Amino acid sequence: MSSVIPPGLDNRGVLSRFASGGDTKDWLPYTKIKLYTNAFIVKDNKVLLGFKKRGFGKGKYNGFGGKVDPGETSLQAAVRELQEESGVTAPLEHAGTLFFVSEGEDWAFEIEIYRADSYEGDITESDEMRPEWFSTVGVLDGDSQSSTIPFSKMWESDIVWFPYLISKRKFAGRADFTREGDEFRLHRWWYGTVSDSSSEQ
């Protein structure tokens, strides 16, 4: 287990590791960073996920999000993407950051993760996402494996940071994936809690 903070998580405030592992060889290289968002509604012990029907991550459950457009803040993009993909607007708050590098790509995803406890509007299926609620029971007791959240149909690293998202403990992490055909395999990861407000987005 390495306590050395990986490249890409600089300027994130003071990070305290809560999980790390995988291959201890070098982190994958990247030359560019693309900004993305990912937003979750957490309400009445349930979390709203979307089943991605097309594009990157097709066939997986995830929060609602996408690219940050030029001239937009990540918060503005998160609100827009949530609305476009699920039909609702929500008072999103920054919950964490995921730095994601994949073998075979020279760019990294910097994903700003947001959450809200409430929303307005009607949850609506879009061309991209089919929304569905899942119980969060179990996630906070360190028993994520037995929860009904479909972690086996999500990005492999999600189970590591989900308890932090649900319990509003700000986190930042990096997950590197290798490729086996169309499949992504978690290769190396490092996550920490953020204890410095200078990391606000």
Ligand SMILES: CNc1ncnc2c1ncn2[C@@H]1O[C@H](COP(=O)(O)OP(=O)(O)OP(=O)(O)O)[C@@H](O)[C@H]1O
């Ligand atoms: C370990 N890796 C990962 N873990 C968790 N979530 C991940 C992720 N890698 C990408 N994501 C999310 O997947 C969506 C892709 O968005 P994507 O559909 O490509 O973007 P956008 O809607 O702008 O595209 P189009 O407008 O269709 O071109 C976006 O929410 C992004 O945050």
